[in-house]
Amino acid sequence: MPHVTIELTENTRLNRSQEELLDEVNAALLASGQFQEADIKSRCITLPVYRQGTEARERAFVHARLCILDGRELATRRALGQAVCDVIAEAVRPLAGGEVQVSVEVAEMERASYAKQVITSAS
Template sequence: MPHCIIEYAKPLEARLNPTELLNAVYEGASLSGLFEGPDIKIRAIAYEAFLTGAEKSAFIHVTARILNGRSLEQKQRLSSTVVKRLADLGLADISITVEIVEMESDSYAKYLT
């Protein structure tokens, strides 16, 4: 945990490799001090069709799904470290957002083979 889902405007791929997004979010989650490296899971989805307000502006949105029980301060630390690492990529004319979503641990299921 966490599961970090990166959604981004596909035209950004002309300015950076999607692996850079994965690495930045991984580093941000790790720097939060809340998770061990092997527990951080990240995936990315590129969108070709999107509107940001009334425009077609570049965006990166990260949803970080974590098990419930973290304090507000911990959730704020996670979102701010992830935003900072993404901002450090130096992209111009972009909206970067992070949303922390709590998952109910009593109903979360996992199966590994």
């Protein structure tokens, strides 16, 4: 824990690779002191089909969902969401004549029902 899923519209342009963006998001989450390094999992999903609003304008969006186990205070959740948002916004290039919206949702997963197993090789 945590899990980060970043969805980008196909017309979103980054000033770094998606792999580098994930590295930066993971580093920001590690720097928060809330998570162990190996527990941070992230991925990017490019959306080839999407809609934003109703007008025929040049628009793009990036939305991240940060899933964490429940029990952290609102201020901590807010800081985590803002840290992820800041990293993503820094990586996004503006659209010529358009806009890009960056948003982050922090979702709590119920600790009591969360299951996890770590599979390691025999040494």
